[in-house]
Amino acid sequence: MLKVENLHVYYGGIHALKGIDISVEKGEIVTIIGANGAGKSTLLNTISGLVRSREGRIIFKGSLLRPVPHHIVMKGICQVPEGRLVFANLTVKDNLLLGAYLRKDKKGIKKDLEKVYELFPRLAERQKQLAGTLSGGEQQMLAMGRGLMSDPELMLLDEPSLGLAPILVDTIFAVIQDIKKIGKTILLVEQNAYKALSTADRAYVLEQGKIVKAGKAADLIEDPTIQESYLGQKAEAGDRKSEVGF
Amino acid sequence: MDWFYIKGILILSGINLMAVLGLSLLTGFTGLFSFGHAGFMAIGAYTAATMGIKLGLPLIPSLLIGGLISGVISLFIGKLTLNLKGDYFCIATLGFGEAIRLILDNVQYFGGARGWPGIPLKIDLWNVAIINVVGILILINLINSRHGRNMIAVREEELAAKTIGIDTFKHKMISLFISAVYAGIAGGMVGYYTGFLQPKMFSMNKSTELTIIVIFGGIGSISGSVLGTLLLTALPEILRAFALWRLVAYGAAVIFIMISRPEGLMGGKEITLKGFIRLLNIRKRSGKAAEG
Amino acid sequence: MIQFLQQMINGLSIGSVYALMAVGYSLVYSIMNFSNFAHGGIIMLGAYFGFFFLTLFNWPFAVAFLGAAICAAALAVLVERVAYKPLRMRNAPFLYFIISAMGASMFIENFVIATIGPTFKTYPAVFSREPFRLGPLFIGRLDTMMFVISAICLAALIYFIDFTKMGKAIQATAFNPRASALMGINTDLIVITVFAIGGFLAGIAGVLFGMKYTVYPQIGFITIKSFIAAVFGGLGSLPGAVIGSVILGILETLISGYFSSQFRDLISFSLLIIILVFRPIGLMGKSTEEKA
């Protein structure tokens, strides 16, 4: 469904992505894990058109993507950006409705709105509050809800669990599973590598702008090098860590 | 080009520069945007002229007193307005500048709107140059001290500045004070250069011109301010021959610089001796590389 | 009493002049978060368009009026493309926009002086100048028209901004263009729309001013007052802009009517500053208090 070929991205002199090739098939959850500054956000931003690549191609459903964000949204790709980026000056409800900006089906929008409120009851309570005064976690819920409102085929999630209470982290990952069940495709970037790998079908490991590993998520979770550098498990001090909290 | 004419441009640049330096501290380093600096210039100008004519003080003390009075008044204004944000502060300063002009228009003691001629001519290239060099040195020292860094912190992120213990209000006040002193001195020089003062000289246009120069030169760069002043004072002179089209070209030049170098000429960077040497070294090295 | 009522009428009509400009101006501010100083220039061009359509082409008034507004809208968009878009693309801070706007305003004004000429042009008499009379009170025809038109524009704009999807998209873009782009909003189109509306309003204002005050290159200068009024009412709030304008108009009138016309601006500016001290976000401004 999505194919990224030989993608190179520069920030001024910084070579942030150095020839990335990935693919995402319909109905899959694919996750990208990597350390801070590896270039994960850059990759998602390039797919959604916010950042321009210097070289390489991005193909979605067989056709080349023009690097213009609103075109890309129209094609059915929606990104939930890192750091939430909710519209602080608008109410919660307006934020959610803006998520459905390109949709015309009033009924469907209404139904989805109900669904989002069901998923995040806190948002339903705060419908009229200005988004800027929400707590960090509430904003994250809003960003996620807003993404869902656009009813995309492919959702790009950039660290959706950032700053969420553990109980909500569970909810978010449950939601991700739900989204998959209704036939959507998801490309997920996560620091919480354990959860991400447990949820995803396939995974890529990004290091300093390069894909260094790829494979089935279930395999990678067992991979000792991955365990050591991304799951926070020194080989000996084994299981304790992953039990609590994650 | 005739030296007499060039000298005139240089003196004018020097006078402008003094005001620009002050504004550069306020706008460029502290992030406060003022539309009323001509008001401070006016206060300095009329005070300095009074000192010279009525009290018979020599040039430098008159200028300093002019600057100081302007600074003291800025403290009152600052006390009232420095808590305002962005455009609100702008408007407050705009109001201040216009108010000062209106007062001077009505004070017949200083000749009102009709102006005040007969101020002794005491400005020449030398004293302008010396005043500016001192002004620049003081500013550089200030910027490279904790006080200067605190001002920059206020510009960058006021809330964070507060939580690391910076008294943001006080630093805005210091910055406004110093910039008003500079503007006051510049104003004083205007009087002693033209021999004539008129409230019209300190209109809002003057204030916006100063702001344009600061941004044009580059925010947070003293050498940018110097360069910007020289260029933008000389530009209208160079364009003089275009008569009607002169200000059209000036406006176009301002837009052009803003869109092609949005961080201004220097954009937070400084021309330093070190940087210059480094540049030379790079040249040399690349030269060698080319040879090799 | 009659005197007082007459002064209130005067104040209201001055206020509606300010309001007519302030609305378009505030609209652009609320989206772009910077003061579009080129607005005055667009108003002036609108006035010229109206004038030429009426005198050279002999168009009927309604057509000329609409034509001028449309041309002004197109020009506003052109200014955006040339002077602001490149800055927008680089996420430049608001200061740069302001300077670019000042450049544009200087360019426009002097371009008109150089091409059309600096002389005043008089609109043909479209309406009778005879004022309405209410007993001993006099109410200008054009003033009434301006009042009604500003009210209509305001109502239409508020509806558009607060109750339509496009309006929401405009607000979202104002806050964060990147995030809006991710919602599928064509942010470029939004900006064009906003400038077109702003320009359209400027065109309307221009024609009305032209009829009232003749046309000349500096006519946009009055926008300063509407800028002040908009700040006074609270930036970014459209009703605030109108209320600020009306209050400023009435305030000015009462001051010159009952205190001193010499010091009118001094008093009104001082009041403005005092009000800002107590309400730092203007009368109806939205609180911009950040959440840490």
Added chain:
Amino acid sequence: MLELKNVTKTFGGLTAVEKVDFIVRKDSISGLIGPNGAGKTTIFNLITGIYKVTGGEIIFKGIPIQNLEPHRIAGMGITRTFQNIRLFKKLSVYDNILTACHRNAGYNLMESVLRLGRYKKEERNLRQDTEDLMEIMGLSKWRDHTAHSLPYGLQRRLEIARALAVKPELLLLDEPAAGMNPDETLQLMNLIREIRDRFKCTIFIIEHHMDLVMGICENIMVLNFGRKLIEGPPEMVQRDPQVIEAYLGEGAKLGA
């Protein structure tokens, strides 16, 4: 060292923090957890003077501080990091820290303008302090990078470094591990311990990473809907059914 007494904060009709009592003991590492929107950041904002309390008292070293200006509070030795990073974005790493060191020099405006002796001496010290801090926090390598171009994790680290430059007695960290992977979180945990020992400061953390909170905090307060749910050592908090229901979720219960 820091005591919250009956602290309340309302925003319009919304009560974000309600009658909270809490004590942060000297040299301890305390934690503050709770569901999103519980009022944790608000409490930090109240302590640091960014918001004014609606009711109650905040006492630091015996002095009520609830009505002081933020910079005064910082001057008394309390500083913080922000949930939404607030660095001096356009300045370099070095300048970010150097700026924050300002309190450690005492020269006045006249001395800086004229470059008198004290200026030179103290400025040299400041620069040395800055170098040291960069070294300790592992930022030396990034010295000349502008803050906004750093990866997220390093930005958080820089924020901590900047806070430490003030030489605080009480350091408030608002979600320092957000956006870090488990490995980085682990490193951060060690770093925080090291900071406590080395700088002899008391630390108060808001965090959603339970590994970190449970791993280093001696005392934890749980907040829910602006009210204190319970307070106690990690083991106790972790097993509390109310906490599990409101905050940790079933997953954690299974694990525990």
Added chain:
Amino acid sequence: GQKQEAAKEEQKTQEAPKEEAKQETAGDVVKVGWIGSLTGDQAVWGQCEFNTVKMLVEEINAQGGLLGKKLEAVGYDTRGDAMEAVNAVRRLTSQDKVVTIIGPNASGQAIPISTVLEEMKVPDIATVATNPKVTVVDGKTKPFNFRVCFIDPYQGAVAAGYAADVLKFKKAAVLYDVADDYSQGLTEFFIKTFTEKGGEIVAKEAFKSGDTDFRPQLSKIKTANPDIIFMPYFFKEVALSANQARELGINAVLMGGDGWPSEVLLEMAKDAVNGSYFVNHVDFDDPAVQDFKNRYMKKYDRKVELNGYLAHDAFLMFVDAVKRANSFDPVAIRDALETTKIQGITGNIKIGKDTHNPEGKEAAIIKIVDGKYVFQQKYAPSN
């Protein structure tokens, strides 16, 4: 037409350096300077002045030049700014080496340039700079400053005298521009003379340059019920305030100074200013001015503004001085200027040695009747 003009301007300046070099050797072209506002809000007047000077220079050259040499007009814009004026004069005197400067049209610029003039020893003839201090400060005459227009005190006195003595008005109101030097000057001297003649000032109201609405002030004036309202400012504001005064039902006679005459005034406020008086430098219907009026119209296809007449006479003064000095030496021209005694189109110009002003130049009183400027009489105040 204007565009081409500007284009020509550009061309000229590109050639300028070459020309200059030629002149040094050949010396057959003599330059006359002009300064004033070509841009900004005073541009209307400046452009007309410069056009006049250029036209007269062309005419002289067509007739074979002056003292056998061709003239060239070099003019610079001042934006109405004093500092710019100083620089422009520096450039004219040093780089362009002009022998005399004509202009500027505002006292605010004419006063500060005198130091440069004295340093470079080049005379200047101001056109409509009416502040007394342009030529005399603290009792000392500035050696290189001259002017062709009468001064504020004189004009104010003429207006007041005519209102009190001829029109026999007793109660006057004044509306003036507080931020404008010209307006303040006229106001001061109008009030002085009017009260000396036993009249009463019943209201004195101000506005500020740039204002477009005067109704608050006019409403106040209305309650004072004056016979006459003195409006010493420029035609645009005059038109607006006159209209607004009539809208408010004020019927008093309006009166003004030399800021009034303009086509715009009549177009905009034909009915409102009907029956008003103003003090002028010339009688527009005077046969003496018709020739110039027509030549200007023919060349530039627009009507000449008042400033044009004064620029014309300033140029006459220059030509006359050169002829009498029989030299292009600026100091010699200055000396000759001091003894000027010619008949200009704006009247008899006899320069006072101690004042450098045209002495005893009579003012023309003009009344507006049915959209026409009707000359009443030449008038000089008696006292």
